[in-house]
Amino acid sequence: MADVLTAEAVRDGLGGLAGWTGDPTGISRTAELGSFPAAVAVVDRVAEVAEELDHHPDIDIRWRTLTFRCVTHSAGGVTHRDLELARRIDDILRSAR
Numbered sequence: 001m002a003d004v005l006t007a008e009a010v011r012d013g014l015g016g017l018a019g020w021t022g023d024p025t026g027i028s029r030t031a032e033l034g035s036f037p038a039a040v041a042v043v044d045r046v047a048e049v050a051e052e053l054d055h056h057p058d059i060d061i062r063w064r065t066l067t068f069r070c071v072t073h074s075a076g077g078v079t080h081r082d083l084e085l086a087r088r089i090d091d092i093l094r095s096a097r
């Protein structure tokens with residue numbers, strides 16, 4: 001099982017991720033899309049990536065604003081798998097704008 005990262009390692013990882021904040025208890029990012037259908041389409045693409053990685057974000061949908069939270073539930077904190085998932089979510093968000 002992946003190890004929970006130290007606060008410093010999470011900080012380093014977040015350095016390469018625009019818009020994400022957090023600490024070893026979880027990392028999150030909010031993004032506003034152009035419409036509710038556009039937001040739901042992003043969630044659908046994130047679902048595909050989550051299945052591919054077998055790693056799943058917590059997702060909050062409020063009209064066209066999405067909040068993603070990544071934490072490895074089985075490890076009880078943020079692991080390298082969350083940083084990878086966050087990078088993939090950013091790729092999707094970039095291409096959705």
Ligand SMILES: C[C@H](O)[C@H](O)[C@H]1CNC2=NC(N)=NC(=O)C2=N1
Pocket residue numbers: 054055056057070071072073074075
């Ligand atoms: C068996 C499978 O790897 C696990 O149940 C996965 C699925 N997706 C997961 N996603 C997240 N975020 N944390 C987990 O611990 C987790 N566990």
